[in-house]
Amino acid sequence: MNNLIQNEMMKLLAKKRLVIIGIIVGVLVLMFTYAQYKQVKEQQEKLGTDDWRAALQQQIIDTQNRLGSNRMLDEWREQLQVSLKQQQYYLDHDINPSEPGATTFTRMFLENAIDLFIPLLVMIVASDMVSFENSQGTIKLLLTRPVNRWKILMSKYVTLLLSVSIIVAMTALLSYFLSGLVFGYHGWEAPVITGFGLNGSDVDVSQVRIVEQWRFLLMDMGLVWLVAVVVGTLSFMLSVLVRSTPAGMGIMLAALISGAILNNMVSSWESAKYFFMVNLKLTTYVSGTAPPIEGMTLLSSVITLLVWWALALIVSFTVFTRRDVY
Amino acid sequence: MSKTKVLAVTVVSVVIGLFFLFCLGWAIIDYYGKKASDIGLNETNPIEKNLPEDFTVVALGDSLTRGTGDETGKGYVGLVVEDLESKYNSKPLIHNLGINGQVSQELVQQVKQTEVKRQLHTADVILITIGGNDLFQQGQTLFDYDLTATSELQENYLENLNTIFKEINNVNDKAAILLIGLYNPFIELDEDFDTNRIVRDWNNETAEVVALYKNAIFVPTFDLFQLSVNDYLYSDKFHPNKAGYRLIADRVAPLIQWEDEK
Numbered sequence A: 001m002n003n004l005i006q007n008e009m010m011k012l013l014a015k016k017r018l019v020i021i022g023i024i025v026g027v028l029v030l031m032f033t034y035a036q037y038k039q040v041k042e043q044q045e046k047l048g049t050d051d052w053r054a055a056l057q058q059q060i061i062d063t064q065n066r067l068g069s070n071r072m073l074d075e076w077r078e079q080l081q082v083s084l085k086q087q088q089y090y091l092d093h094d095i096n097p098s099e100p101g102a103t104t105f106t107r108m109f110l111e112n113a114i115d116l117f118i119p120l121l122v123m124i125v126a127s128d129m130v131s132f133e134n135s136q137g138t139i140k141l142l143l144t145r146p147v148n149r150w151k152i153l154m155s156k157y158v159t160l161l162l163s164v165s166i167i168v169a170m171t172a173l174l175s176y177f178l179s180g181l182v183f184g185y186h187g188w189e190a191p192v193i194t195g196f197g198l199n200g201s202d203v204d205v206s207q208v209r210i211v212e213q214w215r216f217l218l219m220d221m222g223l224v225w226l227v228a229v230v231v232g233t234l235s236f237m238l239s240v241l242v243r244s245t246p247a248g249m250g251i252m253l254a255a256l257i258s259g260a261i262l263n264n265m266v267s268s269w270e271s272a273k274y275f276f277m278v279n280l281k282l283t284t285y286v287s288g289t290a291p292p293i294e295g296m297t298l299l300s301s302v303i304t305l306l307v308w309w310a311l312a313l314i315v316s317f318t319v320f321t322r323r324d325v326y
Numbered sequence B: 001m002s003k004t005k006v007l008a009v010t011v012v013s014v015v016i017g018l019f020f021l022f023c024l025g026w027a028i029i030d031y032y033g034k035k036a037s038d039i040g041l042n043e044t045n046p047i048e049k050n051l052p053e054d055f056t057v058v059a060l061g062d063s064l065t066r067g068t069g070d071e072t073g074k075g076y077v078g079l080v081v082e083d084l085e086s087k088y089n090s091k092p093l094i095h096n097l098g099i100n101g102q103v104s105q106e107l108v109q110q111v112k113q114t115e116v117k118r119q120l121h122t123a124d125v126i127l128i129t130i131g132g133n134d135l136f137q138q139g140q141t142l143f144d145y146d147l148t149a150t151s152e153l154q155e156n157y158l159e160n161l162n163t164i165f166k167e168i169n170n171v172n173d174k175a176a177i178l179l180i181g182l183y184n185p186f187i188e189l190d191e192d193f194d195t196n197r198i199v200r201d202w203n204n205e206t207a208e209v210v211a212l213y214k215n216a217i218f219v220p221t222f223d224l225f226q227l228s229v230n231d232y233l234y235s236d237k238f239h240p241n242k243a244g245y246r247l248i249a250d251r252v253a254p255l256i257q258w259e260d261e262k
Helices: A002-014 A017-047 A052-068 A074-092 A102-113 A117-126 A131-136 A138-143 A149-183 A213-241 A245-262 A270-274 A283-287 A298-322 B003-032 B075-088 B104-110 B114-121 B132-136 B147-171 B194-210 B242-255
Strands: A191-194 A197-199 A202-204 A209-212 B056-061 B093-096 B125-129 B176-180 B216-219
Touching (some): A002 A017, A002 A149, A017 A149, A052 B114, A131 A245, A149 B003, A213 A283, A270 A298, B056 B104, B075 B242, B132 B194, B147 B176, B176 B242, B194 B216
């Protein structure tokens, strides 16, 4: 088993996929860093001060004005009201919700990347994990060895898990080190407020407490990792089921993108919460933004994702061990 | 690729993977095991943390402060700031806290907020437009014209206005407060001048309250819109258009004294 994993690992590293992913992340982080830098500068210009309280107050006023407009979908209004109350809470307690620095940037980047960007990166590795052996014909060489088929697939899956871990770690490290060039490497100790309880547009602050940002960041990374593993496992399953890699990738991509779209409009379609792609934004629970469908909780989302994960594994292993290869 | 290198990568990624698994467990346990808040949030009053010493204008109030109806989005506040800028060759700091549809009761709440207080504390000039939504309620008051209801509205409004001025004076009794009076957007719809009488009375009572505070000034706008109201109203026939805001700004800007104390 160990040798098999080593073998798979060798194949993975020889394909240089991880290097490509690193380059993609690097370029994107640089772009976002620059964009954010520009934004901060422009805002300072507009307000005439770099005082974050004045900036936050202005944001609150803008949100209040948007809420005043009567042509607005109810769910948007609700979300705006929630974020308004949270902003006001930050302001009232004199805490900067986005303390400048590389740590905040990394946290924001991960929170925004969790439902689409990280899954895409994972797909780059996962979607041809099995199917490329089909297309290159090497599957026969692999299967003629005197090893159980499930062991072969297991070694591939373990390799996938390992590379998913590398991808998440690499994304976090790259965004920390690259954005730090501009924003500085501080913000570890900055306070972050967590534990907002949501009930429709009401924000319950009785459970609220302050966490140092580094703890918050680590918790975020754990959640990002779970999402990456589940998405990786699903594309792994497709790579077993569908012999052509592009087809598998296409299916997965369609699912992910539909998830991003559904997130904005499913609030009235309640059973949509059993789709895995609606449950990807796990970090929103911790930071306290409203979930896309009322009644979704961190636990329900995690369980939904785990059920999908388990089903994908069962399907992959049954199909792979039973299939005729010719 | 050497075997040791592959082994190294494998070991490192196993460690990272286990670490993430730990983080995940931590996140979930922490999320559900949250203890009651012994958070030590600082409730301190941050008023003393100073904004820069520049000349500061704080604008409070309703859609007129926001600039609704002006397609350039400036409103009279933006125009006043522009005038000041060209007159004194230096940009004042402006905090525009206007909210569409705000009524006096909501403004009372707003001036009690810590951050708003802090900004008021550093202000040199405070501009206020309020009362329009109290009185007109989207035109409702004047269509079912009812004198007792209006006078009740007016009473509440004047009380709120008093509170607002007191709150402002508590944090800052040096800044000039300019309260912009109401104009009558319905003047042309009105044949027997009922609305004129109501608005005029409203303005008079407001001016009486303003007169109680020595740093406050009542700025009338009724006359500006009296003769050709439609030239100065936006297509909603309620808010001023760009020209209307220009009229208000021309009246407000000369009142502002920018002393060179620096």
